[in-house]
Amino acid sequence: MAKSVPKQEIGKNYNDFASKYDKAEAVPEFLGLNRLRKRLLSQAEGAVLEIAVGTGRNLQYYPAECRISAVDISDGMLGFAKKKADALGLKVDFQSMDAEALSFKDDSFDTVVDTLSTCTFLDPVKALGEMARVCKPGGKILLLEHGRSNRGWLGRFQDWRAEKHAKQLGCVWNKEPQDMVMDAGLHVISARQSFLGIFHTIVASPPAR
Ligand SMILES: C[S@@+](CC[C@H](N)C(=O)[O-])C[C@H]1O[C@@H](n2cnc3c(N)ncnc32)[C@H](O)[C@@H]1O
Incomplete structure (x- = not known):
């Protein structure tokens, strides 16, 4: 498995990349990523926590009744997400936080969301455990x-x-999302692959405690 970059560097690198992120995403979004986001997020309800919210690309897709909290390790990315929330007229509780050590209490949210970020987490199974x-x-x-x-x-x-791909932003693009979800002990309700088997849309629930 390719080596990722250290955590402090990931936050810093995303700060530097924040203003370019939406442009870099434009092609995959146009090719259908935006539809995958929309379909997935239509299932969100109640108190929602979005992990690694980035520039807030998902914010426009949440059902109106959702009460949204969102975290990211990069203040630069959070800055863009805040601007999007303001433009959409959404009240979102944004916090700077590490996905692998969430400061929220157990059982705080009805829905937890993560998109395109387990590739970047140094310990994705730990982060998925925190989501659960x-x-x-x-x-x-x-x-x-x-x-x-x-x-x-x-x-x-x-x-x-x-190895080369991971160098800039720490994105390790050959991880196995379904294996990580199983390793974290989540209960998979549905799982679907698309875009030549690269994208995984997974609906899961926390394991029984
Ligand atoms: C590829 S971007 C995805 C952003 C957004 N979720 C999306 O779908 O467009 C990865 C995000 O993960 C964040 N990130 C990386 N490691 C993190 C960590 N340990 N805790 C919280 N956020 C992290 C980065 O700052 C970045 O915003």
């Missing part, structure tokens, strides 16, 4: 992640480029 901890029993964990393609040639290409 803060999610109420019977609540939903909504994930849209990218990982190693299940098409042989593409998966091998990702393996070959993984």
Whole structure:
């Protein structure tokens, strides 16, 4: 597995990249990523926690009744997310926080969301465990992640480029999202792969405690 960059550097690198993030995402969003986000987030309800909110690309898709809290390790990314929330007229509780050590109490949220970020977490299984901890029993964990393609040639290409790809922003693009979810002990309700098997849309619930 490719080495990621240290955590302090990830936050700093995303601060530097924040103003370019939406432009860099424009093509995949246009090709259908935005539809995957919309479909997934239509299932959010009640008190919602979004982990690694980034520039806030998901904010526009939450049902109006949701009460949203959102965290990220990069203040630069949070700054852009705050601007989006203001433009949408949304009241969001933004906090700077590490996904692997959430400061929320157990069972605090009805829905926990993470999109395109387990690739960057140094210990994604720990972060998924934290998502399960803060999610109420019977609540939903909504994930849209990218990982190693299940098409042989593409998966091998990702393996070959993984080290180089991880250098800039710490995105390790050949992880296996479904394995990580299982390792964290989450109960998978549905899982679907798209875009040549790269994107995983997973609806899960926390394990019984
Ligand atoms: C690829 S971006 C995804 C942003 C957003 N979720 C989206 O779907 O567009 C990854 C985000 O994860 C954040 N991040 C990386 N490591 C983190 C950590 N340990 N805790 C919280 N946020 C983290 C980065 O700052 C960045 O905003």
